[in-house]
Amino acid sequence: MWLPSYATPSERLSRILVVAFAVAVMLFLIAPLFIIVPLSFSKDPFFTLPVREYSLRWYEDLFGNPRWFEAMINSAVAAVLTTILATTLGTLAALGIARPDFPYRRAIMALLISPMIVPIVIVAVGSYLFFGEFGLTNTRAGLVLAHTALATPFVVITVTATLSTYDTNLTRAANSLGASGLSAFFRVTLPNILPGVISGAIFAFATSFDEVVVALFLTAAEQRTLPVQMFSGIRDQINPTIMAAATMLLILSILLFAALALLTRKKAR
Amino acid sequence: MSVTETVDIERIRTFVAVRRAARPARRAALSLALPLVGFLIVAFIAPILYLLVTAVDNPETRSILPRTLTALESWDGVSTPDEPVFAALAADLKLAKEDSTASQAGKRLNYEIPGMRSKVLAASRMAAGLEAGPYREKFLDQSEIWAAPETWSVIRRNGAGLTPYYLLTAVDLQQSPSGGIEGVAPDQAIFLPILGRTLLVAGIVTGLTLILGYPVAYVLTIAPRTIAAVMMLMVLLPLWTSLLVRTTAWVVLLQSDGVINAVLMALHLTTEKVQLIFTRFGTVTAMTHIQLPFTILPIYSVMRSIQPTQLRAARSLGAGPTSAFWRIYAPQTLPGVVAGCLMTFILSLGYYITPALVGGPQDQMVSNFISVYINRDLNWGLAAALGVVLLLVTLAIYGLFLRLVGADKIKLG
Numbered sequence: 001m002w003l004p005s006y007a008t009p010s011e012r013l014s015r016i017l018v019v020a021f022a023v024a025v026m027l028f029l030i031a032p033l034f035i036i037v038p039l040s041f042s043k044d045p046f047f048t049l050p051v052r053e054y055s056l057r058w059y060e061d062l063f064g065n066p067r068w069f070e071a072m073i074n075s076a077v078a079a080v081l082t083t084i085l086a087t088t089l090g091t092l093a094a095l096g097i098a099r100p101d102f103p104y105r106r107a108i109m110a111l112l113i114s115p116m117i118v119p120i121v122i123v124a125v126g127s128y129l130f131f132g133e134f135g136l137t138n139t140r141a142g143l144v145l146a147h148t149a150l151a152t153p154f155v156v157i158t159v160t161a162t163l164s165t166y167d168t169n170l171t172r173a174a175n176s177l178g179a180s181g182l183s184a185f186f187r188v189t190l191p192n193i194l195p196g197v198i199s200g201a202i203f204a205f206a207t208s209f210d211e212v213v214v215a216l217f218l219t220a221a222e223q224r225t226l227p228v229q230m231f232s233g234i235r236d237q238i239n240p241t242i243m244a245a246a247t248m249l250l251i252l253s254i255l256l257f258a259a260l261a262l263l264t265r266k267k268a269r
Numbered sequence: 270m271s272v273t274e275t276v277d278i279e280r281i282r283t284f285v286a287v288r289r290a291a292r293p294a295r296r297a298a299l300s301l302a303l304p305l306v307g308f309l310i311v312a313f314i315a316p317i318l319y320l321l322v323t324a325v326d327n328p329e330t331r332s333i334l335p336r337t338l339t340a341l342e343s344w345d346g347v348s349t350p351d352e353p354v355f356a357a358l359a360a361d362l363k364l365a366k367e368d369s370t371a372s373q374a375g376k377r378l379n380y381e382i383p384g385m386r387s388k389v390l391a392a393s394r395m396a397a398g399l400e401a402g403p404y405r406e407k408f409l410d411q412s413e414i415w416a417a418p419e420t421w422s423v424i425r426r427n428g429a430g431l432t433p434y435y436l437l438t439a440v441d442l443q444q445s446p447s448g449g450i451e452g453v454a455p456d457q458a459i460f461l462p463i464l465g466r467t468l469l470v471a472g473i474v475t476g477l478t479l480i481l482g483y484p485v486a487y488v489l490t491i492a493p494r495t496i497a498a499v500m501m502l503m504v505l506l507p508l509w510t511s512l513l514v515r516t517t518a519w520v521v522l523l524q525s526d527g528v529i530n531a532v533l534m535a536l537h538l539t540t541e542k543v544q545l546i547f548t549r550f551g552t553v554t555a556m557t558h559i560q561l562p563f564t565i566l567p568i569y570s571v572m573r574s575i576q577p578t579q580l581r582a583a584r585s586l587g588a589g590p591t592s593a594f595w596r597i598y599a600p601q602t603l604p605g606v607v608a609g610c611l612m613t614f615i616l617s618l619g620y621y622i623t624p625a626l627v628g629g630p631q632d633q634m635v636s637n638f639i640s641v642y643i644n645r646d647l648n649w650g651l652a653a654a655l656g657v658v659l660l661l662v663t664l665a666i667y668g669l670f671l672r673l674v675g676a677d678k679i680k681l682g
Contacts, residue, residue: 014590025481025484026504030503093301096301115313130319152308213622242517253509257505
């Protein structure tokens with residue numbers, strides 16, 4: 001696997017160097033993520049390794065301090081609402097795009113993907129000014145609207161990818177056997193593309209739950225999300241409660257990622 | 270002749286009939302995407318358009334000094350205006366004082382005439398106390414700024430509902446009093462250097478992710494299946510982790526009492542703490558870490574489709590390992606390299622959080638200045654104009670991406 005059978009000695013050496021280099025890059029990718037975990041369990045309020053004494057005091061602060069706890073709840077509520085909206089809109093759109101006779105495909109795809117591309121500060125400032133005209137700044141509704149726009153490309157991409165392997169004859173068969181359009185969708189199409197839809201929903205949830213910049217502009221103290229609370233903490237006085245929050249976010253990411261991995265494996269089978 | 274003509278007409282008729290028959294299906298397909306298209310127009314496109322309008326919107330002078338602007342219509346443009354103009358200004362400022370809008374007009378004019386804000390406020394306080402004219406002498410006594418024709422031509426110019434001022438400022442240009450466009454003084458040219466810095470950092474990060482990512486993508490294709498799966502996990506997990514968490518990790522690592530300094534000291538590589546956080550090095554390192562998966566994944570997906578037998582064929586035909594790699598393998602990976610690098614470059618242009626937390630004052634990108642002008646200076650016009658510049662640069666590269674790669678090629682993991 002690693003080497004073709006015809007490799008020369010110098011090729012073997014260069015191959016070893018390439019693999020060693022790749023392993024080093026992998027470490028560079030992964031190690032920084034896990035550096036925060038031991039620090040969040042440190043008893044000391046500063047960040048040195050190795051940790052001298054372990055304690056759960058920063059987690060007590062995270063869950064006991066109403067500011068942090070409310071921020072977590074706010075994030076969760078916004079993320080759930082965003083997921084519902086983005087998954088519905090994105091799945092519908094993907095169903096249209098996947099049809100062979102979808103018109104203006106390139107232009108519409110470019111539009112639907114653009115929220116991934118436009119610099120986040122522009123989205124944040126634009127929403128801040130525009131939503132302000134309708135009294136939507138400092139409301140949860142405004143935050144959910146902006147987050148939904150950011151999350152839909154992920155749903156469109158994942159569902160379109162799943163639909164590309166879906167056999168449309170199944171829908172046709174359902175229709176020919178007397179199922180109405182809606183009933184065929186819910187009983188035949190949706191169960192078949194469900195892994196893609198759930199993947200999209202997971203992406204949408206993560207997009208909203210992790211998003212900082214738009215939330216910074218669109219929320220006041222009452223709707224303040226966890227990332228915003230973390231961001232202002234890092235700016236003013238970085239304290240280990242932020243490490244505990246970061247560790248929780250990391251665990252959440254790993255869980256969502258594992259869920260996604262399980263889904264895609266099932267799909268491949 | 271006539272036979273071919275009939276055939277052609279037949280073909281056109283058939284074509285039209287097929288298109289017409291396909292129309293309901295096209296409409297049905299489109300109608301499924303319309304809710305999302307409509308939603309994005311309201312919640313995404315409209316805010317961006319609103320931002321574009323804010324960059325040229327110029328309501329202050331027009332709404333606060335309307336009488337002055339009317340009186341200025343008959344002004345010759347070169348001398349100090351006559352009494353009617355000053356009388357109109359006094360009337361406008363008297364009202365502005367009552368409505369507390371004088372500071373808005375002053376702030377707006379201050380962008381183009383330094384010191385104007387305090388002059389307008391002082392004049393509005395004076396105007397509020399004046400019962401009758403003549404006004405001209407009183408204004409001229411208070412400040413010589415009211416005698417300068419430049420002051421009046423700026424006021425007259427800003428009677429227009431739209432202004433190029435913010436957009437020009439965002440690219441270090443200005444309107445001369447005579448109306449021509451010229452560059453600002455070199456010591457005041459700050460925005461093009463910021464744009465240049467943004468492009469430079471994005472370029473460096475793109476280059477580094479390519480150098481670090483290309484071998485990783487390659488090893489992913491040659492490693493045995495289980496090892497490749499673990500490696501893939503290690504590439505995708507950072508992508509899944511919140512950007513803020515990854516930036517936080519770098520803050521902790523780079524701090525002067527942080528982990529990297531501790532390691533360097535323990536290894537006796539340095540005896541003094543090295544300044545890593547709030548530096549260009551720190552910013553670029555953190556951004557490279559965050560962007561690496563975006564560069565690796567497209568390269569990997571292209572490399573996976575290259576047949577290993579091609580390399581073997583090249584070798585059997587006498588190419589050395591280096592030559593086979595550069596002449597057969599590397600050119601075929603180019604589409605992935607282009608896709609990955611363009612994506613990373615586009616995303617790097619818009620960085621805000623990482624430079625704000627890890628970078629120093631010299632590492633702040635266009636996005637950071639947009640945020641500063643909105644939150645601290647309350648200069649929305651300039652923030653919007655910088656947004657327009659950043660958006661145009663980004664969309665230009667997105668256009669290139671769409672042309673070379675295509676929106677439907679974007680994959681997630």
